[in-house]
Amino acid sequence: AQSVTQLDSQVPVFEEAPVELRCNYSSSVSVYLFWYVQYPNQGLQLLLKYLSGSTLVKGINGFEAEFNKSQTSFHLRKPSVHISDTAEYFCAVSDLPGGYQKVTFGTGTKLQVIP
């Protein structure tokens, strides 16, 4: 069965500093990985996704993530954060493309950007 572990429940970081949000996954077959962001009082918005190809994936708002198969990780990074990045970030895994499947979400990491 697939699962996702987000190691940090909260990450405080100063504005303009770099940040890394960690995500590890387990899956029995080929994986498809996602990062979603949830701003306060809003639904989830897709940040980026890894389906195949280059292991470095660039998303919206300057975020990027690197798929590391040997370490079963998909960490999210941003070189310089802004106050507006304060939100909760969810890593998710889906085993197969298309068709019926269940996407499994991690428990989320709250990013707090400090002015």
Add this chain to the structure above:
Amino acid sequence: SAVISQKPSRDICQRGTSLTIQCQVDSQVTMMFWYRQQPGQSLTLIATANQGSEATYESGFVIDKFPISRPNLTFSTLTVSNMSPEDSSIYLCSVRNSVARTDTQYFGPGTRLTVL
């Protein structure tokens, strides 16, 4: 990408009553899902809404408590029945189009439910 709207955006309800949440998508989608996000927790899939047939429920969720309808490819409802304070949560509608094989799930803004 799909644009999803939910009604109501929030509600405060009394114990023992029921609330129906609507989800409307701006385009036809193959698959619609309902998730629950309890305070301080991640998303939990309640069920997959199937057009023209009964929804497929995940373990721990039953039709009597969470009846779901999906009359067409752009609309679905989730009812939270006989509510208790433990049902206080954010309920999210989500869609994907497996025909397009995009693999992306899009989410509505959520319905924030408080049960007193």
